[in-house]
Amino acid sequence: MISIIVPCFNQEVILGNYSDNMVHLINAQDRSVAFVFVDDGSSDNTIGQLQKISQSVNAKFTIVRLQGNYGQHNATMAGLSNAQGDILVTIDLDKLLAGTLKQLLRVIQNNAGLPEVTYGINTHKNQSLFRSMVGQVFALSFRILFPRVKYVSSTRIITLPLATRILSDPHNFVIIDAIINAKAKSFGTFSYEAADLNAPSVYKLSKLIKLAQGLYIIYRPMLLLLLFIALAIIAGMLINSGYILAAAFVAVLLILFAVAFIFTWRGITSRYKEKYKVAELICN
C-alpha cells in the first residue's frame, strides 16, 4: 500500500473549488493507494470540505485534525504517524492538484529498490534572481548543516523503515529533512513538472528567525556556531573586496542567527517547541 500525506492549512476555498477534481483524482487510483489529509488547525472550514470529499471517494481516506496550527512539518509528521503502507508520500495540496501524483506513482512503480527517501524536483522553477539567491544561500546553509541531503523539497517518497525511524525522533521542534539527514541510509531524487501552479517560496523574516532558532536549539548548535563565524568572515571579506550588496545580504543572515541566539539565551523559545496534538481522527 502507498499512503499519500497532504498537510492543509486554511484551504477551504481551494478544496471547495477543486473538490470535483480531487474526487476524480482520488477515484482514478487503484485500491493500493490511500490518502491522509492533515488539517493543521485551520480557522476556516477546511475540515468540512475534507469530510465532503471523504464521502465521495472510494479510496481509504483519513483526516487527521490537529488541535492547533503547528506548522507544515509538524502536520506532515502527524500524517506520517497515521498513515499505513510500505511507501509514504508527502506532497503539498497544490502539487497534488497539478497532476504530480501520476508522476510520483510512476516513479514508485518503476523502481523496485527505491532509496529510503526520494525528493521530488520541480523542473519548472521560475524564480527571480533575488529569490534564487536567497534560496541558494539557504540551500547552501542546509547542505553545510545536513550534508547528506543533497536536495530538499516537500515532495518526498519515504519508505516505511525510514518513516518509523523519523517518528521515533524525540525532538519537539520538527524539521523533517534534518531528521531525514540523520536517519536515512540512502537518498534519491526524481524530476516532475508542475508548471501551472509553480510559485516561488516565501522567505519571511519571522519564518527565517524561527527556522534559525529551531535549528540552533535542537539540531546542531556547534555547526550553527561555526556557520555563524563563517558568515562573519565572509561578510568581512566581501566588505574588503567592495561587494557591499553581497556583504549586506550575508549580514542579514548573521543578524538572523544572532536573533536566534538571543532568543534562545533569553528563553524565548517555548512556543516553537510544542509538538502537535491530534484532536480528531476521521476515516471513511
Place this chain on the structure above:
Amino acid sequence: MNRDAVNLKSLIEALSSDFDTLKNRNIKNDNSLESLLEWSSLNALLITVRIKQNFGVELLPGELRANGTFGELISLIKSKL
C-alpha cells in the same frame, strides 16, 4: 461581466478576504503582486480561484506571475472577458 467593472477596487475587494495585507493600504496599479500578497504556490492557486469566482475568468498555467503588477493582472482579466 462588464470590462469596466474590473478595476483595482474590485480586484482588491475580491482578494482582501484572504489577504490581510491588502486592508487599509493605498494600493496602486504599479504595485507588484509579490509585495502585497504573501506569495506561495498555494496562495497563487487561491488567487486564481478568487478571480474565477469574482470575474468568471480562468487563468491559464503560468499567467499569474509573482513579479507582475496589479495593473497587469487587471489588464489580463479584462483581455479574457
